[in-house]
Amino acid sequence: MSDDRRLIEDYLPIEAISAEASREKSVRKGHISTLHLWWARRPLVACRAAVYGALVPASRFVPNSGGEAKRKSLGRANAAKFVTSLCKYPGDPKVIAEAQRHILEAHAERLTRETGQPVTVADIEAGRAPRPKVLDMFAGGGAIPLEALRLGCEAYALDLNPVAHIIQLCTLVYPQKYGQPDPTARGMTGPPAPLAPGGRGVGGEGVKPGETTWGGLAKEVRYWGEWVLKKVKAEIGDLYPLIPDPAFQGKREPLKDLFGTEEEVPPGYLVPVAYLWTRTVTCKNPTCKAVVPLVRQTWLCKKKDRYVALKMVAKASRGRKPTESARVRFEVVEAKTEKGLGFDPAGFSKAGNATCPFCGTVANNDYVKEEGKAGRMDTQPMAVVCTRPGARGKVYLDADGLDAKLLPDDDAIRHRIAALCERTGLTVPDEPMPKPGTLGFRVQPYGIKTWGELFTPRQMLSLLTFAAAVREAQKANSGLDAERAKAVASYMGLFVSTMSDWNSALARWICVGEKLGDTFGRQALPMVWDFAELGPFGNASGNVSDRLDNTCTAIGLFSVVELDGKEDRGSATTQTWTANEVDSVVTDPPYYDNVPYADISDFFYVWIKRSVGHLYPEHFSGQGTPKKQEAVADASRHGGDKRKANTVYEGMIAQSLAEANRVLKPGLLQS
Numbered sequence: 001m002s003d004d005r006r007l008i009e010d011y012l013p014i015e016a017i018s019a020e021a022s023r024e025k026s027v028r029k030g031h032i033s034t035l036h037l038w039w040a041r042r043p044l045v046a047c048r049a050a051v052y053g054a055l056v057p058a059s060r061f062v063p064n065s066g067g068e069a070k071r072k073s074l075g076r077a078n079a080a081k082f083v084t085s086l087c088k089y090p091g092d093p094k095v096i097a098e099a100q101r102h103i104l105e106a107h108a109e110r111l112t113r114e115t116g117q118p119v120t121v122a123d124i125e126a127g128r129a130p131r132p133k134v135l136d137m138f139a140g141g142g143a144i145p146l147e148a149l150r151l152g153c154e155a156y157a158l159d160l161n162p163v164a165h166i167i168q169l170c171t172l173v174y175p176q177k178y179g180q181p182d183p184t185a186r187g188m189t190g191p192p193a194p195l196a197p198g199g200r201g202v203g204g205e206g207v208k209p210g211e212t213t214w215g216g217l218a219k220e221v222r223y224w225g226e227w228v229l230k231k232v233k234a235e236i237g238d239l240y241p242l243i244p245d246p247a248f249q250g251k252r253e254p255l256k257d258l259f260g261t262e263e264e265v266p267p268g269y270l271v272p273v274a275y276l277w278t279r280t281v282t283c284k285n286p287t288c289k290a291v292v293p294l295v296r297q298t299w300l301c302k303k304k305d306r307y308v309a310l311k312m313v314a315k316a317s318r319g320r321k322p323t324e325s326a327r328v329r330f331e332v333v334e335a336k337t338e339k340g341l342g343f344d345p346a347g348f349s350k351a352g353n354a355t356c357p358f359c360g361t362v363a364n365n366d367y368v369k370e371e372g373k374a375g376r377m378d379t380q381p382m383a384v385v386c387t388r389p390g391a392r393g394k395v396y397l398d399a400d401g402l403d404a405k406l407l408p409d410d411d412a413i414r415h416r417i418a419a420l421c422e423r424t425g426l427t428v429p430d431e432p433m434p435k436p437g438t439l440g441f442r443v444q445p446y447g448i449k450t451w452g453e454l455f456t457p458r459q460m461l462s463l464l465t466f467a468a469a470v471r472e473a474q475k476a477n478s479g480l481d482a483e484r485a486k487a488v489a490s491y492m493g494l495f496v497s498t499m500s501d502w503n504s505a506l507a508r509w510i511c512v513g514e515k516l517g518d519t520f521g522r523q524a525l526p527m528v529w530d531f532a533e534l535g536p537f538g539n540a541s542g543n544v545s546d547r548l549d550n551t552c553t554a555i556g557l558f559s560v561v562e563l564d565g566k567e568d569r570g571s572a573t574t575q576t577w578t579a580n581e582v583d584s585v586v587t588d589p590p591y592y593d594n595v596p597y598a599d600i601s602d603f604f605y606v607w608i609k610r611s612v613g614h615l616y617p618e619h620f621s622g623q624g625t626p627k628k629q630e631a632v633a634d635a636s637r638h639g640g641d642k643r644k645a646n647t648v649y650e651g652m653i654a655q656s657l658a659e660a661n662r663v664l665k666p667g668l669l670q671s
């Protein structure tokens with residue numbers, strides 16, 4: 001190879017890759033991101049382009065004859081054509097195979113040069129010579145290493161964060177190791193191990209004849225996921241009762257159980273998919289003391305020809321002055337136009353300043369903070385969003401019109417939480433939130449001190465019940481070999497963690513699209529005054545069946561990548577790889593104060609710890625994720641000194657790059 005200048009140093013069709021990357025972002029099902037959230041995860045096609053471009057020489061595309069300028073421009077045109085076809089999502093297997101060949105050919109030539117011995121692609125494929133080693137030292141959600149594996153490389157993933165680490169295991173290691181059916185291993189979903197003629201067993205190692213075998217990771221996870229869902233539903237389904245349909249004319253069948261999925265719902269009932277709440281404080285006017293809703297906006301549905309919102313109605317009872325118990329009613333109003341509603345659904349509290357609807361006194365933000373800190377901030381139900389089985393669209397019911405038994409009884413639920421904790425040894429997440437002022441956090445000034453306080457009692461019971469069921473599933477499948485059982489359990493742990501994202505008191509109702517939004521609409525935790533609580537067994541975004549589907553589809557996608565990754569948890573500033581070991585470093589460093597990864601991922605850490613943390617004691621026995629070595633420019637870690645935060649961050653990135661340089665083969669490229 002005369003000229004080893006790489007494609008990424010010369011030319012990549014950035015515009016085409018960017019266009020495809022934004023298309024990839026709209027893939028909602030069967031994508032790496034549907035396994036578990038990781039903030040700022042890179043589009044796979046962009047990662048593929050970077051890995052390919054870092055390993056293939058630009059000269060590969062340059063014709064041998066013609067003038068230099070012409071050869072150069074033809075070379076770029078050829079490269080653009082190939083890279084554009086390679087970087088399609090999900091990707092054409094033939095083009096990917098061709099890209100692998102390009103990478104291995106270039107690598108074989110380099111190995112020949114390095115070792116002085118002839119090395120061929122066949123040698124690499126047969127394992128007689130190493131594949132190119134690609135390191136991502138800030139691997140996060142694992143997008144770059146996954147693409148490196150897809151392109152036939154050996155991928156090394158490093159991240160400091162234990163949540164990222166377990167996501168990486170579930171993306172880069174378990175699906176590749178255990179993705180396919182295996183008749184020699186025990187499982188629940190594969191065919192029974194055969195009997196030899198005469199009835200004697202010929203099961204593989206660890207499998208007795210007649211026992212079911214390993215049906216492949218996605219199927220096994222689905223089996224155990226459904227096991228967990230069934231158990232959880234039996235335990236807490238009663239907390240989400242079906243709602244009598246006010247529009248139903250016929251005779252309503254009595255319900256055996258008041259809950260069920262759409263398929264099981266008898267005529268005359270609706271399935272609750274989300275409960276909408278406002279936070280409240282008591283009016284500061286001593287002669288009023290009514291309940292002041294802090295809701296910012298009450299939009300429910302905003303689409304052509306259908307505008308639905310909640311109107312706030314404040315009436316003191318029978319002309320008397322409002323009392324402590326006075327609270328507004330919310331009424332569902334529907335119109336064909338926005339104007340037709342007759343009020344502005346977005347005109348309520350602003351930045352936590354709310355006007356008492358009874359006496360007009362303003363509960364300003366400082367007062368709201370004080371009330372929150374004193375434990376006097378409360379919630380009031382505004383509406384329930386339902387689906388009508390067999391019909392399209394959502395049905396909105398105001399909470400005040402519902403029988404109280406259709407809404408949660410917090411005291412009773414708290415007793416159930418205590419009983420569950422007593423029975424299982426689980427605890428409500430009482431790990432402290434980061435201190436006020438931490439980058440990205442706005443909730444602590446309102447009195448929220450622990451991670452557990454981000455959930456309503458019903459959400460808490462639901463998540464703890466999930467965590468307990470996941471732990472029971474691990475006991476029930478103890479017949480599996482330990483590593484496979486650990487793999488299956490890990491997806492269940494990520495499942496619980498994902499449920500916490502969709503079912504916290506910081507999730508919102510999105511009126512455009514009429515769907516639930518998850519907690520991390522942004523890479524931060526701002527205060528939410530009007531939140532949406534998921535009805536987990538309904539069919540709105542975030543529901544448990546869809547989440548399980550997403551997990552299994554993602555595993556299926558990862559399983560088609562045959563090589564498995566090597567991942568490690570640690571700091572990029574002190575890497576354990578030996579010097580001159582790696583062929584390319586392709587990485588995406590944390591950027592100054594863009595995302596406070598360690599602090600926000602504690603939101604998930606506490607749930608993973610409770611469901612599968614005991615399987616990873618080396619990563620999940622702390623209070624939270626490690627912070628000291630994290631490369632982030634968070635001024636709150638340096639007494640509010642932004643310049644110092646930037647300097648420390650830059651020092652860590654410089655040190656990480658120095659490490660990358662040490663582990664990289666001499667004279668090679670980092671991108």
Ligand SMILES: C[S@@+](CC[C@H](N)C(=O)[O-])C[C@H]1O[C@@H](n2cnc3c(N)ncnc32)[C@H](O)[C@@H]1O
Binds near residue numbers: 159161
């Ligand atoms: C921009 S993100 C990487 C995202 C990744 N490319 C993806 O597609 O998901 C940066 C990552 O660096 C990690 N990180 C921060 N400081 C680190 C350190 N000192 N060593 C290793 N990883 C670190 C963070 O936990 C985060 O996952």
Ligand SMILES: [Zn+2]
Binds near residue numbers: 283359360
């Ligand atoms: Zn008042």
